Amino acid sequence: MLAFLVLLATLATGEATVQSDGADGADGAVAPIAPLAPAAPDPRDASDAPIAPIAPIAPIAPLNTPLDEPVVRHPYLYTTLETALAIAVGAVWYLRHGSDERWGRAMEWQSWRRKLFTTDEITFDGDHFNTNAAGHPLDGTAYYQIARGNGLGPGASFVSSFLASMFWEYFVEIPENPSLNDLILTPTAGAIIGEATYRLGRYFSQSGSGAWRCGGALLFAPVATLNEKPLCRPRPSVLPRARLGLAIGVNRAIFNGETSRDEFVFALGSEVVSHRAYERPGSGSVAVWPGQWTSLYGDGRFGPMRIDGVWFHANTVWGGRYDRRYVSVGDETDVPSGRPTRGWGTMLGLGSAFDYRLRDLPQVHDRIGSLGIGGPVFELAARRDISFRLTLSAQYAFAVIGSIAYRDGYRSVIGQDIKTSLRYSGYYYGHGLVSAATTSLDLGPIGFTGAARGAWYWSIDEGDPAQSSIDRAVTLRDSRLYLSGAMWTRPAVGAFRFGIGVEYVRRASHMLDTSVYGTELDLLATTAVGF
16 A cells, blocks of 8 residues: 555646636536637728637537447447357356256256245355455456446446346356355446446547557457547547556565565556546536546565565545635636646545455465445545645445454364355455545655555354354454555656655454454555656
8 A cells, every 4th residue: 555655646637728617517517618709800900801700619528428438329239249248258167167966956947936036045155265356346347348338327337237247146157046245246346446447448548549548448448449430539628637657666564573574566556537627727516427536556565476465446436526616826717727726626425445455474365355335435635835635435345354363263163064155265254344544745846645444344144055054153353454654755857756655554353262463564665657
Protein backbone atom coordinates (compact mmCIF):
# COMPACT_ATOMS: atom_id res chain seq x y z
CA MET A 1 0.00 0.00 0.00
CA LEU A 2 2.98 2.34 0.43
CA ALA A 3 3.63 2.37 -3.30
CA PHE A 4 -0.05 3.20 -3.76
CA LEU A 5 0.35 6.34 -1.64
CA VAL A 6 3.17 7.62 -3.83
CA LEU A 7 1.16 6.72 -6.94
CA LEU A 8 -1.61 9.04 -5.76
CA ALA A 9 0.79 11.93 -6.23
CA THR A 10 1.43 11.19 -9.91
CA LEU A 11 -1.31 12.94 -11.80
CA ALA A 12 -1.88 12.71 -15.52
CA THR A 13 -5.05 14.67 -16.03
CA GLY A 14 -6.99 14.74 -19.28
CA GLU A 15 -8.05 18.35 -19.70
CA ALA A 16 -10.94 19.42 -21.85
CA THR A 17 -10.18 21.45 -24.93
CA VAL A 18 -13.33 23.43 -24.13
CA GLN A 19 -14.88 23.36 -20.67
CA SER A 20 -18.16 24.48 -19.16
CA ASP A 21 -19.55 24.68 -15.66
CA GLY A 22 -22.29 22.09 -16.20
CA ALA A 23 -24.36 23.52 -13.35
CA ASP A 24 -27.52 24.18 -15.33
CA GLY A 25 -28.98 20.69 -15.06
CA ALA A 26 -29.21 18.01 -12.42
CA ASP A 27 -27.58 15.49 -14.68
CA GLY A 28 -24.52 17.57 -15.40
CA ALA A 29 -25.32 17.91 -19.12
CA VAL A 30 -24.29 21.15 -20.79
CA ALA A 31 -26.47 23.04 -23.19
CA PRO A 32 -24.90 24.10 -26.50
CA ILE A 33 -23.41 27.57 -26.55
CA ALA A 34 -25.57 29.80 -28.67
CA PRO A 35 -23.94 31.27 -31.80
CA LEU A 36 -23.08 34.95 -31.68
CA ALA A 37 -25.13 37.32 -33.80
CA PRO A 38 -23.52 38.78 -36.93
CA ALA A 39 -21.58 41.96 -36.21
CA ALA A 40 -22.87 45.25 -37.66
CA PRO A 41 -20.74 47.01 -40.30
CA ASP A 42 -18.22 49.44 -38.85
CA PRO A 43 -18.72 52.94 -40.37
CA ARG A 44 -15.02 53.52 -39.98
CA ASP A 45 -14.26 50.56 -42.24
CA ALA A 46 -13.44 51.60 -45.75
CA SER A 47 -15.11 48.52 -47.10
CA ASP A 48 -18.88 48.34 -47.55
CA ALA A 49 -18.89 44.54 -46.95
CA PRO A 50 -20.30 43.45 -43.59
CA ILE A 51 -18.13 41.61 -41.13
CA ALA A 52 -18.63 37.84 -41.41
CA PRO A 53 -20.52 36.29 -38.48
CA ILE A 54 -18.51 34.37 -35.91
CA ALA A 55 -18.95 30.61 -36.24
CA PRO A 56 -20.79 28.96 -33.35
CA ILE A 57 -18.75 27.07 -30.78
CA ALA A 58 -19.43 23.34 -30.89
CA PRO A 59 -21.19 22.02 -27.77
CA ILE A 60 -19.35 19.72 -25.43
CA ALA A 61 -20.62 16.15 -25.63
CA PRO A 62 -21.21 14.94 -22.06
CA LEU A 63 -19.45 11.81 -20.89
CA ASN A 64 -21.33 8.62 -20.02
CA THR A 65 -23.13 8.82 -23.35
CA PRO A 66 -22.53 6.95 -26.63
CA LEU A 67 -19.30 8.96 -26.79
CA ASP A 68 -17.70 6.40 -24.43
CA GLU A 69 -19.86 3.37 -25.25
CA PRO A 70 -19.64 1.40 -28.49
CA VAL A 71 -22.62 1.37 -30.81
CA VAL A 72 -23.69 -2.20 -31.61
CA ARG A 73 -26.75 -2.86 -33.78
CA HIS A 74 -28.01 -5.85 -31.79
CA PRO A 75 -26.38 -5.56 -28.34
CA TYR A 76 -28.48 -8.21 -26.58
CA LEU A 77 -28.01 -10.74 -29.37
CA TYR A 78 -24.24 -10.31 -29.52
CA THR A 79 -23.99 -10.34 -25.71
CA THR A 80 -25.89 -13.64 -25.60
CA LEU A 81 -23.84 -15.26 -28.35
CA GLU A 82 -20.46 -14.16 -27.01
CA THR A 83 -21.37 -15.12 -23.43
CA ALA A 84 -22.50 -18.54 -24.67
CA LEU A 85 -19.16 -18.94 -26.44
CA ALA A 86 -17.27 -18.07 -23.24
CA ILE A 87 -19.34 -20.59 -21.26
CA ALA A 88 -18.78 -23.25 -23.94
CA VAL A 89 -15.00 -22.80 -23.73
CA GLY A 90 -15.18 -23.11 -19.95
CA ALA A 91 -17.40 -26.19 -20.23
CA VAL A 92 -14.84 -27.94 -22.43
CA TRP A 93 -12.22 -27.29 -19.74
CA TYR A 94 -14.60 -28.46 -16.97
CA LEU A 95 -15.43 -31.70 -18.81
CA ARG A 96 -11.81 -32.53 -19.64
CA HIS A 97 -11.80 -35.37 -17.09
CA GLY A 98 -14.99 -36.98 -18.44
CA SER A 99 -17.91 -38.20 -16.31
CA ASP A 100 -18.24 -40.50 -13.32
CA GLU A 101 -21.02 -42.04 -11.24
CA ARG A 102 -22.00 -38.61 -9.89
CA TRP A 103 -23.34 -37.69 -13.32
CA GLY A 104 -25.80 -40.58 -13.28
CA ARG A 105 -27.20 -39.52 -9.92
CA ALA A 106 -27.27 -35.86 -10.94
CA MET A 107 -29.31 -36.57 -14.08
CA GLU A 108 -32.14 -38.21 -12.15
CA TRP A 109 -35.39 -36.24 -12.03
CA GLN A 110 -35.42 -36.22 -8.24
CA SER A 111 -32.05 -34.48 -8.22
CA TRP A 112 -33.14 -31.95 -10.85
CA ARG A 113 -36.35 -31.22 -8.97
CA ARG A 114 -34.47 -30.43 -5.74
CA LYS A 115 -31.95 -28.30 -7.62
CA LEU A 116 -34.43 -26.28 -9.69
CA PHE A 117 -37.38 -25.88 -7.34
CA THR A 118 -35.81 -25.69 -3.88
CA THR A 119 -32.82 -24.02 -2.25
CA ASP A 120 -31.79 -27.19 -0.40
CA GLU A 121 -28.99 -27.91 -2.86
CA ILE A 122 -27.36 -24.45 -2.70
CA THR A 123 -24.24 -24.65 -0.52
CA PHE A 124 -20.75 -23.22 -0.13
CA ASP A 125 -18.19 -25.28 -2.03
CA GLY A 126 -14.78 -26.56 -1.02
CA ASP A 127 -12.81 -25.63 -4.14
CA HIS A 128 -9.22 -24.41 -4.05
CA PHE A 129 -8.78 -20.98 -2.46
CA ASN A 130 -7.59 -19.27 -5.65
CA THR A 131 -10.42 -20.82 -7.67
CA ASN A 132 -12.92 -19.01 -5.46
CA ALA A 133 -11.00 -15.87 -4.51
CA ALA A 134 -9.50 -15.12 -7.94
CA GLY A 135 -10.87 -17.42 -10.64
CA HIS A 136 -14.56 -16.71 -10.26
CA PRO A 137 -14.14 -12.90 -9.98
CA LEU A 138 -12.16 -13.05 -13.24
CA ASP A 139 -14.90 -15.15 -14.86
CA GLY A 140 -17.44 -12.54 -13.80
CA THR A 141 -15.22 -9.79 -15.21
CA ALA A 142 -15.24 -11.54 -18.60
CA TYR A 143 -19.04 -11.90 -18.59
CA TYR A 144 -19.45 -8.25 -17.57
CA GLN A 145 -16.97 -6.97 -20.16
CA ILE A 146 -18.80 -8.85 -22.93
CA ALA A 147 -22.07 -7.14 -22.06
CA ARG A 148 -20.52 -3.73 -21.42
CA GLY A 149 -18.44 -3.91 -24.58
CA ASN A 150 -21.56 -4.58 -26.64
CA GLY A 151 -23.14 -1.33 -25.46
CA LEU A 152 -25.19 -2.46 -22.44
CA GLY A 153 -25.23 -0.30 -19.33
CA PRO A 154 -23.86 -1.28 -15.91
CA GLY A 155 -27.21 -2.62 -14.65
CA ALA A 156 -27.92 -4.78 -17.69
CA SER A 157 -24.30 -5.99 -17.70
CA PHE A 158 -24.61 -7.12 -14.08
CA VAL A 159 -27.81 -9.01 -14.88
CA SER A 160 -26.09 -10.68 -17.84
CA SER A 161 -23.16 -11.71 -15.63
CA PHE A 162 -25.52 -13.09 -12.96
CA LEU A 163 -27.50 -15.12 -15.50
CA ALA A 164 -24.27 -16.52 -16.96
CA SER A 165 -23.12 -17.54 -13.49
CA MET A 166 -26.50 -19.17 -12.78
CA PHE A 167 -26.33 -21.12 -16.04
CA TRP A 168 -22.82 -22.33 -15.21
CA GLU A 169 -23.78 -23.48 -11.71
CA TYR A 170 -26.97 -25.28 -12.76
CA PHE A 171 -26.31 -26.58 -16.28
CA VAL A 172 -22.53 -26.99 -16.61
CA GLU A 173 -21.48 -28.15 -13.14
CA ILE A 174 -24.33 -30.68 -13.20
CA PRO A 175 -22.92 -33.22 -10.73
CA GLU A 176 -22.20 -30.51 -8.13
CA ASN A 177 -24.45 -28.50 -5.86
CA PRO A 178 -25.01 -24.90 -6.99
CA SER A 179 -22.33 -22.90 -5.19
CA LEU A 180 -23.56 -19.94 -3.14
CA ASN A 181 -20.12 -18.35 -2.95
CA ASP A 182 -19.77 -18.54 -6.75
CA LEU A 183 -23.22 -16.97 -7.23
CA ILE A 184 -22.12 -14.08 -5.00
CA LEU A 185 -18.53 -13.57 -6.14
CA THR A 186 -18.82 -14.14 -9.89
CA PRO A 187 -21.36 -11.43 -10.82
CA THR A 188 -20.67 -8.94 -8.01
CA ALA A 189 -16.87 -8.95 -8.02
CA GLY A 190 -17.05 -9.22 -11.81
CA ALA A 191 -19.11 -6.02 -11.98
CA ILE A 192 -16.71 -4.11 -9.72
CA ILE A 193 -13.58 -5.19 -11.58
CA GLY A 194 -15.33 -5.13 -14.96
CA GLU A 195 -16.60 -1.56 -14.65
CA ALA A 196 -13.24 -0.27 -13.37
CA THR A 197 -11.29 -1.97 -16.17
CA TYR A 198 -13.88 -0.91 -18.76
CA ARG A 199 -13.60 2.76 -17.77
CA LEU A 200 -9.81 2.60 -17.87
CA GLY A 201 -9.89 0.94 -21.29
CA ARG A 202 -12.29 3.57 -22.63
CA TYR A 203 -10.00 6.29 -21.33
CA PHE A 204 -7.09 4.81 -23.28
CA SER A 205 -9.28 4.51 -26.38
CA GLN A 206 -10.55 8.10 -26.21
CA SER A 207 -7.25 9.76 -25.32
CA GLY A 208 -5.41 9.08 -28.57
CA SER A 209 -4.40 6.62 -31.25
CA GLY A 210 -0.82 5.76 -30.26
CA ALA A 211 0.26 2.14 -30.03
CA TRP A 212 0.46 2.06 -26.24
CA ARG A 213 -2.96 3.70 -25.88
CA CYS A 214 -4.48 1.17 -28.28
CA GLY A 215 -2.76 -1.57 -26.32
CA GLY A 216 -4.25 -0.26 -23.10
CA ALA A 217 -7.70 -0.07 -24.68
CA LEU A 218 -7.47 -3.67 -25.92
CA LEU A 219 -6.16 -4.91 -22.59
CA PHE A 220 -8.73 -3.27 -20.31
CA ALA A 221 -11.81 -3.01 -22.57
CA PRO A 222 -11.22 -5.58 -25.34
CA VAL A 223 -14.80 -6.16 -26.49
CA ALA A 224 -15.67 -2.46 -26.64
CA THR A 225 -12.43 -1.63 -28.47
CA LEU A 226 -12.90 -4.36 -31.07
CA ASN A 227 -16.47 -3.19 -31.67
CA GLU A 228 -15.26 0.27 -32.67
CA LYS A 229 -14.50 1.13 -36.26
CA PRO A 230 -11.86 2.39 -36.63
CA LEU A 231 -10.00 1.11 -33.61
CA CYS A 232 -8.88 3.66 -31.01
CA ARG A 233 -10.80 6.66 -32.30
CA PRO A 234 -9.32 10.16 -31.96
CA ARG A 235 -9.46 12.09 -28.71
CA PRO A 236 -12.86 13.75 -28.09
CA SER A 237 -13.34 17.28 -26.81
CA VAL A 238 -13.72 16.18 -23.17
CA LEU A 239 -11.78 13.41 -21.47
CA PRO A 240 -12.32 11.84 -18.06
CA ARG A 241 -10.09 12.97 -15.24
CA ALA A 242 -7.50 10.23 -14.81
CA ARG A 243 -4.68 9.55 -12.38
CA LEU A 244 -2.38 6.89 -13.80
CA GLY A 245 0.88 5.80 -12.26
CA LEU A 246 3.66 3.24 -12.06
CA ALA A 247 6.04 2.76 -9.16
CA ILE A 248 9.13 0.65 -8.51
CA GLY A 249 11.19 0.48 -5.35
CA VAL A 250 12.72 -1.57 -2.56
CA ASN A 251 11.18 -2.63 0.73
CA ARG A 252 12.54 -3.92 4.04
CA ALA A 253 9.84 -6.06 5.69
CA ILE A 254 10.15 -6.86 9.42
CA PHE A 255 7.81 -9.52 10.85
CA ASN A 256 6.95 -9.61 14.56
CA GLY A 257 10.00 -7.44 15.26
CA GLU A 258 12.31 -10.38 14.56
CA THR A 259 12.48 -11.75 11.01
CA SER A 260 13.30 -9.40 8.15
CA ARG A 261 13.73 -9.64 4.40
CA ASP A 262 14.36 -7.31 1.47
CA GLU A 263 11.94 -7.16 -1.46
CA PHE A 264 11.57 -5.55 -4.85
CA VAL A 265 8.30 -3.62 -5.29
CA PHE A 266 6.37 -3.08 -8.50
CA ALA A 267 3.01 -1.30 -8.50
CA LEU A 268 0.47 0.07 -10.99
CA GLY A 269 -2.53 2.24 -10.22
CA SER A 270 -5.30 4.21 -11.87
CA GLU A 271 -8.24 6.38 -10.88
CA VAL A 272 -10.71 7.42 -13.57
CA VAL A 273 -13.51 9.91 -12.91
CA SER A 274 -15.83 10.05 -15.90
CA HIS A 275 -18.15 12.68 -14.47
CA ARG A 276 -17.86 15.65 -16.79
CA ALA A 277 -18.22 18.23 -13.98
CA TYR A 278 -15.40 16.85 -11.81
CA GLU A 279 -12.98 19.61 -10.74
CA ARG A 280 -14.11 21.84 -13.60
CA PRO A 281 -15.27 25.46 -13.29
CA GLY A 282 -18.79 25.84 -11.97
CA SER A 283 -20.93 25.26 -8.91
CA GLY A 284 -23.94 23.20 -7.91
CA SER A 285 -24.99 19.64 -7.16
CA VAL A 286 -25.27 16.95 -9.84
CA ALA A 287 -26.03 13.24 -9.89
CA VAL A 288 -23.31 10.59 -10.01
CA TRP A 289 -24.18 7.64 -12.23
CA PRO A 290 -22.85 4.06 -12.08
CA GLY A 291 -19.16 3.74 -12.85
CA GLN A 292 -18.32 7.45 -12.95
CA TRP A 293 -15.81 6.99 -10.08
CA THR A 294 -13.53 3.94 -10.44
CA SER A 295 -10.06 2.86 -9.35
CA LEU A 296 -7.68 -0.06 -9.88
CA TYR A 297 -4.47 -0.89 -8.06
CA GLY A 298 -1.97 -3.74 -8.12
CA ASP A 299 1.06 -4.18 -5.86
CA GLY A 300 3.61 -7.00 -6.12
CA ARG A 301 6.45 -7.84 -3.71
CA PHE A 302 9.22 -10.06 -5.05
CA GLY A 303 12.16 -11.88 -3.52
CA PRO A 304 14.85 -13.97 -5.23
CA MET A 305 12.94 -16.29 -7.58
CA ARG A 306 9.68 -16.02 -5.61
CA ILE A 307 6.56 -13.91 -5.08
CA ASP A 308 6.41 -12.57 -1.53
CA GLY A 309 3.10 -10.73 -1.78
CA VAL A 310 0.27 -9.60 -4.04
CA TRP A 311 -2.44 -7.03 -3.47
CA PHE A 312 -5.11 -6.28 -6.08
CA HIS A 313 -7.81 -3.68 -5.42
CA ALA A 314 -10.77 -2.49 -7.50
CA ASN A 315 -13.37 0.08 -6.51
CA THR A 316 -16.51 1.37 -8.25
CA VAL A 317 -19.13 3.94 -7.22
CA TRP A 318 -22.66 3.03 -8.32
CA GLY A 319 -24.45 6.31 -7.62
CA GLY A 320 -24.53 9.45 -5.50
CA ARG A 321 -24.27 13.24 -5.62
CA TYR A 322 -21.36 15.53 -6.46
CA ASP A 323 -21.24 19.10 -5.09
CA ARG A 324 -18.61 21.53 -6.27
CA ARG A 325 -17.48 25.13 -6.33
CA TYR A 326 -14.57 25.66 -8.73
CA VAL A 327 -13.33 28.69 -10.66
CA SER A 328 -10.51 29.10 -13.15
CA VAL A 329 -7.19 30.21 -11.78
CA GLY A 330 -6.75 33.95 -12.27
CA ASP A 331 -10.45 34.42 -13.05
CA GLU A 332 -12.75 34.50 -10.01
CA THR A 333 -15.86 33.86 -12.09
CA ASP A 334 -17.73 30.84 -13.38
CA VAL A 335 -16.81 31.59 -16.99
CA PRO A 336 -15.60 28.37 -18.72
CA SER A 337 -11.87 28.22 -19.17
CA GLY A 338 -9.19 25.72 -20.08
CA ARG A 339 -6.94 26.96 -17.27
CA PRO A 340 -6.43 24.99 -14.03
CA THR A 341 -9.15 25.38 -11.42
CA ARG A 342 -9.27 26.19 -7.73
CA GLY A 343 -12.03 25.48 -5.27
CA TRP A 344 -13.53 22.42 -3.62
CA GLY A 345 -15.82 19.49 -4.33
CA THR A 346 -17.45 16.65 -2.40
CA MET A 347 -18.91 13.35 -3.52
CA LEU A 348 -21.16 11.13 -1.42
CA GLY A 349 -22.24 7.86 -2.96
CA LEU A 350 -22.79 4.13 -2.74
CA GLY A 351 -19.76 2.07 -3.69
CA SER A 352 -18.34 -1.44 -3.79
CA ALA A 353 -14.79 -2.79 -3.58
CA PHE A 354 -12.93 -6.02 -4.23
CA ASP A 355 -9.57 -6.97 -2.70
CA TYR A 356 -7.32 -9.96 -3.21
CA ARG A 357 -4.38 -10.21 -0.82
CA LEU A 358 -1.67 -12.84 -0.62
CA ARG A 359 1.27 -12.37 1.75
CA ASP A 360 4.04 -14.87 2.40
CA LEU A 361 4.69 -14.74 6.16
CA PRO A 362 7.62 -16.51 7.85
CA GLN A 363 5.51 -19.53 8.84
CA VAL A 364 2.25 -19.37 6.83
CA HIS A 365 0.50 -17.56 3.99
CA ASP A 366 -1.98 -14.77 4.72
CA ARG A 367 -4.73 -15.17 2.08
CA ILE A 368 -7.91 -13.11 1.76
CA GLY A 369 -10.35 -12.52 -1.10
CA SER A 370 -12.75 -9.83 0.11
CA LEU A 371 -15.85 -8.47 -1.63
CA GLY A 372 -17.14 -5.18 -0.23
CA ILE A 373 -20.70 -5.58 -1.49
CA GLY A 374 -21.90 -2.07 -0.79
CA GLY A 375 -21.62 0.92 1.52
CA PRO A 376 -21.06 4.68 1.71
CA VAL A 377 -18.19 6.39 -0.09
CA PHE A 378 -17.16 10.01 0.54
CA GLU A 379 -14.58 12.22 -1.16
CA LEU A 380 -13.46 15.77 -0.38
CA ALA A 381 -11.06 17.52 -2.76
CA ALA A 382 -9.84 21.10 -2.38
CA ARG A 383 -7.32 23.08 -4.42
CA ARG A 384 -5.95 26.55 -3.90
CA ASP A 385 -2.26 27.26 -3.30
CA ILE A 386 -2.07 23.66 -2.06
CA SER A 387 -4.10 20.59 -2.93
CA PHE A 388 -5.86 18.38 -0.39
CA ARG A 389 -7.86 15.19 -0.87
CA LEU A 390 -9.67 12.90 1.58
CA THR A 391 -11.60 9.69 0.82
CA LEU A 392 -13.61 7.55 3.24
CA SER A 393 -15.46 4.30 2.61
CA ALA A 394 -17.06 1.40 4.47
CA GLN A 395 -18.81 -1.68 3.09
CA TYR A 396 -20.50 -4.83 4.27
CA ALA A 397 -18.25 -7.64 3.04
CA PHE A 398 -18.38 -11.28 2.00
CA ALA A 399 -14.97 -12.92 2.06
CA VAL A 400 -12.88 -16.03 1.58
CA ILE A 401 -10.33 -16.03 4.43
CA GLY A 402 -7.32 -18.24 4.93
CA SER A 403 -7.29 -18.94 8.68
CA ILE A 404 -3.87 -18.40 10.25
CA ALA A 405 -5.26 -19.75 13.53
CA TYR A 406 -6.31 -23.02 11.88
CA ARG A 407 -2.78 -23.56 10.55
CA ASP A 408 -1.52 -23.11 14.12
CA GLY A 409 -4.19 -25.10 15.97
CA TYR A 410 -5.42 -27.72 13.51
CA ARG A 411 -4.38 -30.54 15.82
CA SER A 412 -7.26 -29.67 18.16
CA VAL A 413 -9.81 -30.73 15.51
CA ILE A 414 -8.06 -33.75 14.01
CA GLY A 415 -10.50 -36.63 13.50
CA GLN A 416 -13.59 -34.40 13.72
CA ASP A 417 -15.96 -33.39 10.93
CA ILE A 418 -15.58 -29.64 10.45
CA LYS A 419 -16.20 -27.16 7.62
CA THR A 420 -15.25 -28.71 4.27
CA SER A 421 -13.21 -25.74 3.00
CA LEU A 422 -11.38 -25.44 6.34
CA ARG A 423 -10.62 -29.15 6.58
CA TYR A 424 -9.22 -29.58 3.08
CA SER A 425 -7.93 -26.12 2.10
CA GLY A 426 -7.47 -24.14 5.33
CA TYR A 427 -9.93 -21.33 4.56
CA TYR A 428 -13.47 -20.37 5.54
CA TYR A 429 -16.30 -18.18 4.30
CA GLY A 430 -17.04 -15.11 6.35
CA HIS A 431 -18.82 -11.80 6.42
CA GLY A 432 -18.06 -8.54 8.15
CA LEU A 433 -16.96 -4.96 7.60
CA VAL A 434 -14.20 -3.41 5.49
CA SER A 435 -13.28 0.27 5.64
CA ALA A 436 -10.68 2.63 4.23
CA ALA A 437 -9.50 6.21 4.62
CA THR A 438 -6.88 7.92 2.46
CA THR A 439 -5.59 11.47 2.46
CA SER A 440 -3.05 13.43 0.44
CA LEU A 441 -1.58 16.90 0.80
CA ASP A 442 0.33 18.44 -2.14
CA LEU A 443 2.46 21.44 -1.20
CA GLY A 444 4.12 21.73 -4.62
CA PRO A 445 7.72 20.51 -4.32
CA ILE A 446 6.81 18.01 -1.60
CA GLY A 447 3.71 16.17 -0.46
CA PHE A 448 2.38 13.80 2.17
CA THR A 449 -0.04 10.89 1.96
CA GLY A 450 -1.60 8.59 4.52
CA ALA A 451 -3.95 5.63 4.53
CA ALA A 452 -5.76 3.40 7.00
CA ARG A 453 -7.56 0.20 5.99
CA GLY A 454 -9.33 -2.24 8.25
CA ALA A 455 -11.18 -5.54 7.84
CA TRP A 456 -13.12 -7.59 10.39
CA TYR A 457 -14.58 -10.99 9.47
CA TRP A 458 -16.71 -13.60 11.25
CA SER A 459 -17.25 -17.13 9.96
CA ILE A 460 -20.53 -18.22 8.32
CA ASP A 461 -21.39 -21.47 10.10
CA GLU A 462 -24.19 -22.70 7.82
CA GLY A 463 -24.43 -23.88 4.21
CA ASP A 464 -21.60 -26.41 4.16
CA PRO A 465 -22.03 -29.23 1.60
CA ALA A 466 -21.57 -31.69 4.49
CA GLN A 467 -23.53 -29.63 7.01
CA SER A 468 -25.56 -32.58 8.32
CA SER A 469 -22.43 -34.57 9.21
CA ILE A 470 -20.50 -31.78 10.94
CA ASP A 471 -20.03 -32.82 14.57
CA ARG A 472 -18.15 -29.74 15.78
CA ALA A 473 -19.06 -26.16 14.96
CA VAL A 474 -15.77 -24.35 14.51
CA THR A 475 -16.32 -20.62 14.86
CA LEU A 476 -13.59 -18.37 13.44
CA ARG A 477 -12.88 -14.67 13.20
CA ASP A 478 -10.09 -12.61 11.69
CA SER A 479 -9.09 -8.97 11.55
CA ARG A 480 -6.53 -6.99 9.59
CA LEU A 481 -5.34 -3.41 10.11
CA TYR A 482 -3.09 -1.55 7.63
CA LEU A 483 -1.70 1.88 8.58
CA SER A 484 0.71 3.73 6.30
CA GLY A 485 2.21 7.10 5.62
CA ALA A 486 4.58 8.48 3.01
CA MET A 487 6.39 11.63 2.00
CA TRP A 488 7.32 12.35 -1.61
CA THR A 489 9.15 14.99 -3.57
CA ARG A 490 9.25 15.95 -7.23
CA PRO A 491 12.11 17.27 -9.34
CA ALA A 492 11.92 20.68 -10.93
CA VAL A 493 10.31 19.28 -14.08
CA GLY A 494 8.69 16.06 -15.15
CA ALA A 495 6.14 13.64 -13.77
CA PHE A 496 8.53 11.69 -11.53
CA ARG A 497 8.08 11.41 -7.77
CA PHE A 498 10.55 10.07 -5.22
CA GLY A 499 9.10 8.84 -1.99
CA ILE A 500 9.80 7.12 1.31
CA GLY A 501 7.19 5.56 3.52
CA VAL A 502 6.34 3.26 6.36
CA GLU A 503 3.50 0.77 6.79
CA TYR A 504 2.35 -1.10 9.88
CA VAL A 505 0.19 -4.23 9.55
CA ARG A 506 -1.52 -6.03 12.42
CA ARG A 507 -3.03 -9.47 11.89
CA ALA A 508 -5.29 -11.31 14.34
CA SER A 509 -6.80 -14.75 13.76
CA HIS A 510 -8.99 -16.76 16.14
CA MET A 511 -10.35 -20.34 16.10
CA LEU A 512 -11.96 -21.86 19.19
CA ASP A 513 -9.31 -21.46 21.94
CA THR A 514 -6.50 -20.64 19.52
CA SER A 515 -5.52 -17.01 18.88
CA VAL A 516 -2.63 -15.90 16.68
CA TYR A 517 -1.36 -12.33 16.46
CA GLY A 518 1.28 -10.95 14.14
CA THR A 519 2.76 -7.64 13.04
CA GLU A 520 4.61 -6.45 9.97
CA LEU A 521 6.61 -3.26 9.51
CA ASP A 522 7.49 -2.19 5.96
CA LEU A 523 10.08 0.49 5.16
CA LEU A 524 9.84 1.51 1.50
CA ALA A 525 11.75 3.73 -0.91
CA THR A 526 10.18 4.14 -4.33
CA THR A 527 10.19 6.08 -7.58
CA ALA A 528 6.86 6.73 -9.28
CA VAL A 529 5.87 8.28 -12.58
CA GLY A 530 2.51 9.50 -13.86
CA PHE A 531 1.44 9.00 -17.45
